[in-house]
Amino acid sequence: MPTSPNTRSVKISDDERGGWSSDRPRKAGAPKRPADLSVRSQVLRPSDRLRYSPGSLLVVVSASAVEANGFAQRVVERSGSVLSRHKVRALLTGRVPDEELEARAAALLDGAVLKRLEAGETVVIVAEGLDAGERERYVRMAAGFKRPCHLILLETRPDQVADEVRAPLNQLRRRLDAGELGADGFQTVLRLGGASLSELKRIVFRPPPRDE
16 A cells, blocks of 8 residues: 655644735734835936926935025025025024024924925925935825925035045935935936036926916
8 A cells, every 4th residue: 555645734823824924914012114105206307497396395415405505595486495404403593502402403394394294385305414314204294295205416526525425425326316216205306416506597386387
């Protein structure tokens, strides 16, 4: 008589059956997964005029916060839409203790951004630096109100790039040029430097013109 193979059955519990798939039940009290920010992203070409839809969030990033603030004030049609830690810090200096300045400035800026997004207003944020977490915080605010998000990276002179930001700057450049910033929630991205930076005259937030 043929002998039966020497096999052994293994019972898999219900908890193990789902493996690591997304349909596995989450444990009670486990932290909620952050919402996926991914969108389809387009790398824009430089132009003398940029148009975004009203109510958008535009994040301006540069290795030089001073240059980024000056750029935004110069080209954004409604300069009152421009917010930055730099501006808020200037308003608070001398009014709050120095040791509380940064925390108060960050909280006040976040509150202003949230209030404008709730009202459906356009928000232009000049990022304090190149930290991806700072950009993500504002993109998540905008995503909560289904606002489109855009990013402009301003190039600056190499001597104005501090050693500690060279690595994150190079990474941002690479991801922008490769069209990977859609994973961060940005529908359009643009890199400006040299002649293209000086050629840009105006950024407006208006609906596209109607075809006549």
